[in-house]
Amino acid sequence: MTDTALPRVRAEIDLAALRANVRTLRAHAPGAAFMAVVKADGYGHGMVPCAKAALDAGAEWIGTATPEEALALRAAGVGGRLMCWLWTPGSPWREAVEADVDVSVSRVGALAEVVAAARAAGRTARVQLKADTGLGRNGCMPDDWPELVGEALRAEADGLVKVTGLWSHFACADEPGHPSIALQLRTFREMVGYAEQAGVRPEVRHIANSPATLTLPETHFDLVRPGIAMYGVSPSPEIGTPEDFGLRPVMTVAAALAHVKRAPAGHGVSYGHHYTTAGETTLGLVPAGYGDGIPRHASGAGPVLVDGKWRTAAGRIAMDQFVVDLGGDEPEVGTEAVLFGPGDRGEPTAEDWARAAGTIAYEIVTRIGARVPRVYVNERPGTGD
Numbered sequence: 001m002t003d004t005a006l007p008r009v010r011a012e013i014d015l016a017a018l019r020a021n022v023r024t025l026r027a028h029a030p031g032a033a034f035m036a037v038v039k040a041d042g043y044g045h046g047m048v049p050c051a052k053a054a055l056d057a058g059a060e061w062i063g064t065a066t067p068e069e070a071l072a073l074r075a076a077g078v079g080g081r082l083m084c085w086l087w088t089p090g091s092p093w094r095e096a097v098e099a100d101v102d103v104s105v106s107r108v109g110a111l112a113e114v115v116a117a118a119r120a121a122g123r124t125a126r127v128q129l130k131a132d133t134g135l136g137r138n139g140c141m142p143d144d145w146p147e148l149v150g151e152a153l154r155a156e157a158d159g160l161v162k163v164t165g166l167w168s169h170f171a172c173a174d175e176p177g178h179p180s181i182a183l184q185l186r187t188f189r190e191m192v193g194y195a196e197q198a199g200v201r202p203e204v205r206h207i208a209n210s211p212a213t214l215t216l217p218e219t220h221f222d223l224v225r226p227g228i229a230m231y232g233v234s235p236s237p238e239i240g241t242p243e244d245f246g247l248r249p250v251m252t253v254a255a256a257l258a259h260v261k262r263a264p265a266g267h268g269v270s271y272g273h274h275y276t277t278a279g280e281t282t283l284g285l286v287p288a289g290y291g292d293g294i295p296r297h298a299s300g301a302g303p304v305l306v307d308g309k310w311r312t313a314a315g316r317i318a319m320d321q322f323v324v325d326l327g328g329d330e331p332e333v334g335t336e337a338v339l340f341g342p343g344d345r346g347e348p349t350a351e352d353w354a355r356a357a358g359t360i361a362y363e364i365v366t367r368i369g370a371r372v373p374r375v376y377v378n379e380r381p382g383t384g385d
C-alpha cells in the first residue's frame with residue numbers, strides 16, 4: 001500500500017460532530033445533567049474516544065451497559081461519573097465499587113451482591129435503583145419496590161451503600177403520543193415518590209433516552225441519557241431526521257474499490273446469482289462484507305456512493321466483499337466507495353442502510369466490526385468545532 005492509498009475499508013469518526021451533538025442535546029434539556037451512553041463500544045464508534053469527547057463537550061456522566069465496559073473506561077483514564085446498568089451475577093462488582101462506578105440494581109438479590117462487594121472493598125457502594133415502569137425488561141416491578149427500597153435503606157444505614165439514583169427506561173419514547181409514555185411517567189413519579197417518602201435522597205432521577213431527550217421535555221428530570229442521538233443518528237425516522245434536530249452523523253464508512261471490470265449481459269453476480277446483468281456493464285468490487293458488519297440482509301438493496309452516483313449492492317453481500325453495478329462507468333480501482341456518512345457529499349446515511357436491511361440505524365453503526373479500523377478526526381477539543 002502506498003502512503004496515499006485508502007485502507008480497504010475504514011470508519012471515520014468525527015469527534016467534532018460528536019461534541020457538537022452533545023452541546024445540541026444539552027440545549028434540548030437545559031435543566032438536566034447529561035449522561036453520554038457509550039455501551040457496545042460507543043455504538044460502534046469507539047467507547048474511549050467517544051467518552052472523552054463527550055466529557056470535553058460538557059457531559060457530567062458516562063453510561064455503559066456492563067461493569068466490564070465501565071472498568072475499561074476507568075483503565076483508559078476516563079474520569080467523571082460513571083454508571084453501568086446491566087446486572088449479571090458474579091460480575092466484577094467489587095472492582096466496580098473500587099473504581100467508583102454507580103451500579104444499578106433491580107432486585108434484592110443483586111443489592112445483596114453489591115453490599116458484599118462493598119464489604120470486601122471496604123468502601124461505600126454507589127447504587128442506583130431501577131424501576132420497571134412498564135418496559136417489561138429489566139427493573140423492579142412496583143409490587144417488589146417497597147422491599148428493594150427498604151433493603152437499600154437498611155444497607156445505607158449500615159454505611160455500605162449510598163442510593164445515588166432512582167431511574168427507569170421507556171418502551172415507546174420514539175412513538176410520540178404512545179399511551180405507554182404517560183403511563184410510564186406516572187408510574188415513575190409514584191415509585192420515586194414512594195422511595196423519597198421512605199427516606200431515599202437520590203442525587204439523580206432519570207428516565208429519558210434519545211427520543212425522550214429530543215421530544216419529551218417533561219421526562220428530563222435531573223438527568224438525560226442519550227445514546228444514538230449523540231452519534232448523530234435519529235432514534236427513529238418517524239420523529240425526524242438528524243438534521244431536523246440539529247444533529248450531525250459522526251460515522252462515515254468508506255471502502256476503496258478493489259476491482260473494476262467489464263461484464264457482458266446475462267452475467268450472474270455473487271453467490272446464488274440473485275443478480276444478473278441486464279446488459280453489458282461494468283462491475284465494481286467493494287471489499288467489505290458481513291464480516292465487517294455490513295448487513296447481508298441489505299443484499300440487492302444497500303446503497304453506495306461511487307463517483308458521484310448512488311449504486312446498489314448487486315446480489316448477495318458476502319463475508320468480505322460485495323459488488324455494485326457501475327452501469328458502464330469505469331472509475332479507477334482505489335476509488336472511494338462511501339457506504340454511509342453525514343450525507344453532505346450526497347452519500348447514503350446509516351438510516352438508508354437500515355431501510356435497505358429492514359432494521360434500525362442503531363444496528364447499522366453498532367455492528368460495524370472490529371476488522372474495520374476507526375480513524376478519528378478532530379480529536380482535540382477546539383478542532384473542527
Ligand SMILES: *Cc1c(COP(=O)(O)O)cnc(C)c1O
Binds near residue numbers: 209210211226227228
Ligand atoms: C441504550 C440505553 C440508553 C440510550 O438509548 P438511546 O435510544 O440510544 O438514546 C439509555 N438508557 C439505557 C438504560 C439504555 O440501555
